[in-house]
Amino acid sequence: MIIQEYDDAWSIINKIDPDVLNNDKNLLMQYYYLRGYLNVLDDGDLFDAVFDFNRILSELDTRGETIFTFLSFVGMGMVYAKQGDDSKSEYYFSKVFNNIYTMSIDDVSKIWRYINIIFYCAIYYSEKQDLETANALLNYGVKVCAENHVTYYIARIYAQLAMNENRVNGNNEKVQSYIDKALVFSEFNGNKKEIEVIKRWVKANNL
Template sequence: MNIQRFIDARKDQGLSQSELAEGICTQATLSRFENNGHIPNLKILIKLCNRINLPLSELFPKVGVKYSEVVEKMNKAEFFLITSKYERAEALITSIDISQIEDTQLVLRYHYLNGFIMIFQEKLIMDISFTFDQILLEEEKIDTVIFRLLAYTGIGMVYSREGDLIKAEFYFNKVLEKIYNYPAKNMEDTWRVLNIVFQCGVFYAKIDELDISDALLHYAVNICSDNHVTYYLARAAIQLAKNAIVKKEANDKILELIYDARAYSKINRNDIALTELRDLEAFVLEKKPSEE
């Protein structure tokens, strides 16, 4: 039992042993638990935990999963990556010692997360490519396909950032050959597919293939709707609005996309997207009739 977790929670609440024990048990009972590991009656322990807002389950050791702590960190890092909290994602990933992990899927997941964090922090292209090469050099298997597609997407994004659109398109095309038929098996897979489809949509907008971009972005919206996921809805709607501006579509249609994206952004508390949408709306509203 993780008694230190209990002690830390008590101290975080600013309670002494006698204050916590009052009305539940004797201070001596609590002292024997904290100092000597003598576990009290379960009913008493539950009451003590409730008083310090500590789930009882947090005191029990995790069993059966060798890399449970690593998986938990990766889960949080992937969520932070999706929600654009890149510094928090980086802090979690850098705390993982990859040399101690033997599970291939976890190793590939680590490199995928690390590579995308590096992209959004604008690291050097050589370092990012080396990170994704750790995935691509692994033997291709059915359960590792999604990580290969993410690696291709990441490399395409970096070449696009560097202005080498021919090389970027080479990698994005490799992704499009397979992503439509990829069977997402769980919510994490769905997030990854959304990441890929959205980034492809952004790239094809950049090279003025707006019909392809729109199709990909609408596909992303459908995935979100089918799986009740909101994190990419705002980003897809923003890019669709940008595409509509380039195509000089009617202001009403553009503003509808902007208002949809704003609603999604508010749900997700995405301040970055809200700022971008404010600027987009101002740009659209300032257009003269002759410019529409």
């Protein structure tokens, strides 16, 4: 999912029988969160996505004690953003934003999920033209990646920073630096889709 190979992700998740996971709540939440995100990100069924996120919020983590609640809030926010419902999308993203800087990372396996939350919140605020909030989140994402020695989402974070900087100040050295970093990390992570996205954007903006 991180490198946007959605067809491969679908082929894997479609082989999983959720009934087999009933005795492991964590695995079940991971399954529903991943399936929900795939539907949102790969232009799938948004009603199915809402069902998946609601399974977590109303049944599997009713007290909001795990990171899957926040992942589901982000997922719900993305669903309503896709539908053009600003009030509902803002409702869910604000629930996450109010807690994002205080979430504890007490397990290395949670880091990429935490960065996922930061990244998609930043994308949301970028699309809402709240670039100050978006860039603060993106730079925080870079900091989390650096401190935990991970490269999850780092290419896409730098690519979004380049796009946001270009919107405000046009092409400059900072934009070029972000693009260079985005391409390097995309290559490092084998993210061919992101390389294509970056090159199309660069061409479209005559950079």
